Amino acid sequence: MSSRRPTFRHPDLPENDLGYTRRDYEGAVSTLCAGCGHDSISNAIIQACYELSLEPHRVVKLSGIGCSSKTPAYFLGKSHGFNSVHGRMPSVATGANLANKDLLYIGVSGDGDTASIGMGQFVHIVRRNLNMTYIVMNNGCYGLTKGQDSATTDRGSASRKGHPSPFEAIDLCQLAIQMGSGFVARGFSGDKAQLVPMLKAAITHKGFALVDVISPCVTFNNTVTSTKSYQWVRDHREATATVDFIPPRQEITTQYEPGTTQSVTLHDSSVIQLYKSGDSLDITNRRSALDGLERHREKGHLLTGILHMNEDLKDTHAILETTDTPLNALTEKELCPGDQVLAQIVEAYR
């Protein structure tokens, strides 16, 4: 019986700019079902954080309740973590972010935690544009309670021993675009080549970033009748574009035919370069993104990739015009500046 993962790693593991190897971003061994898409997403997060050379102690991982929300235990073992109440991760994230805006916030949630019990919280965190990455591990079912249909189960899709879902599904990406999110992407747990650069872009983006990842539930929802199975997603998936994440100060070396690429520069001057095939959408245009999603939905296809980006939006702190110093770092001296300052303020209102 090996519930323990050996402590040995490949002796030639490469190091990132901080001198850390991928191992420094690992967490505990997963207790999810073998083959769960969530594990693959956890590893994509590990890979993205490793490649971005994030300092683990500067990252906060937050989650709600569900299979997906267990995963922060399985990545970034040296970061801060908060496993909150069902559907209430956005509130906790908002509180944490308001207190200390200098940390990086990665929220992990599921389709139940986001689109059912947490829907009210979700839409508001999007419209407030809180600076965080919000990852939905979307398996279209309630895996932790034996696979009942969720709010993202497509109409007509049936899980193991289930009936075809009679209800319309919520498309979290469409919703987030409508709520004004400046970064919306959809990935697939079975394609890390696409997912890792998207996560890197999402983490680097300033403001709210949604990454909706289709993540098959191997135990309850990986059937031929399900639209969230490995097979269905592979057969019906189309990508907006191939995503390259180019960190600051790195030269763009990949050459594509003119007119087929679109570049978006992020606030820290890293560049997202997209290589499009055929008549793709313009991801900087909200309407084009919504059109694209609708077009593919009508054809019965699943559109993945970066769907929408807007680097000009203000995040919560900018909207609220908070101080440059994080609120938790303000001391009594700044918060209670004394009688003289009070007198000046009062004077200003006379």
Add this chain to the structure above:
Amino acid sequence: MNPTDITNPEYFHRVIDCQFACPAHTPVPEYIRLIAEKKYTDAYMINWESNVFPGILGRVCDRPCEPACRRGRVEKNAVAICRLKRVCADNKGNITQRLPDIPKKKNGKKIALIGGGPASLTVARDLLPLGYAIDLYDDQSAAGGFIRSQVPSFRLPKTVLDEEVNLILDLGVKTYFNTYISSMKSFLDKAYDAVFIGTGAPRGRDLDLPGRQAGNAFIHIGIEWLAGVQYGHQKKTGKTTLVIGGGNTAMDCCRTARRLGGENVTVIIRGPREKMKASPWEIEDAVRENIPILEYLSPTAFVVKEDRLTGMTFQLAPGSPASDQEPVFIPCDEVLLAVGQQNAFPWIEKDIGLIFDDQGRPRVDEITFQSSIKKVFFGGDAAFGPKNVITAVAHGHEAAISMDLFCRGEDLSKRPLPFTTLAGQKMGLHDWMYHSDVSDEHRQAVPMVSTVKSIKDRLMEVELGFDRKIGHTEALRCINCDMQTVFTVQDCIECDACVDVCPTTCINFIENKEEEDLRSSLSVPATNRSQFLYVSDLLPTGRVMVKDENVCLHCGLCAERCPTAAWDIQKYTYKPAKAGQK
């Protein structure tokens, strides 16, 4: 790359690095697991079948398995395979019931073995159960060859040697000891169906330098001197003794000299210490006994004054970091020369049809060990020059196969195939038939007698060996490389679970390419070219599974996390062909 053909018996054999590196291909992980289960007798018999001398080799083997051990590539030190072998020998129960049956009715064929070393004894062990009558000739008074005459007792006690040698002789070898064959020509007239020559490489090289003759009484050829010590003729050495040479014989010489009154024993080598031929652990043992090793010195003369050796002169050898060209004088009372040994067959006439090369080595087929006289076979050091005990054993096995084929009038080139099996190990969801948990323990140190004590008695064994407890801890360090990861491409849904869980990043799902490109595009590039890539057939996404076997821990996690059992752990058994096998 083409998909890997795992039905080729050599593929998984190569993955078991220790077994592959062992000339006799002893199934190392199998017997180490038995030690961990305290089944010492079973572990001993696996060894005995394969390498014939577990107790002896558990002490004096050259250990080609240890540098090959995969554990040595994921952490600092390999598994102490050799010392574990000794654990099973030290703790075994009665094995008489387990020895092969020797047919009372012989098959009518007679075999002669010349020289009673490990190669000859192996031939005897393999051919006796097939009904051959075997005569063994040796000029010593007991069998064992160089293991008896040269390996000092503080490394290999006589009781251990006698036990394992007699085990074979008692199977029914007819021995002719103290019998020196002085003419091969007349020996061939005897009615033997086949003759095996395992006479070793008995001639120690000399140093023909000024003063060699004058100082003869104080200058000895290392291997002859060691034999003299073993047989009790040589009881003392000079207070200051120089040992010339850097091989294992030099190490045996210097350590023996320390025990015969050599207070200042110094080893002198021509090159740097890193290039010494001696096994690292033997060098370590010599250093532990306060024997300095002087590098980059080439001997130029023996200095003899008034019929006594007073010392030797040396000059700096090329490559030395020092630039001083002045000859160095090192005083001494006695010199032991351990500068190599050679084959010598003064008893084989040149006109009987045996072909020898310029270096005096017989022309021997590398696979069949047959010489230019069809019924004469060579093995051990006698065949291809000085190697080691385990190589001699491996030669013995192959020669026995050839001699059996020869006596039955069959084609020697049609060798029997190895016996292999691949057996599933699954017991439950997270349960395997082997201990898959990888131990974090470091290589265990072997208990030893203190130097002060052991220097006083040349018969006292220095290494005490692992006790059962340390042996158990060390046995669990083995990562079970015979537990193969077997991939079934049709069952894979490409969920990446194996990629994610693999602790040593062995598994990749990528586009297929030529081997060179593939090796460099893995998530951790596969730079160890001695290790295979396991490549699957095409998957539905157009990619292939590529596993770099290099640092796989055989922990089974890929199979445990696989939702469709596309990965499975199966035990690979590889038994080299044996004489008499159909």
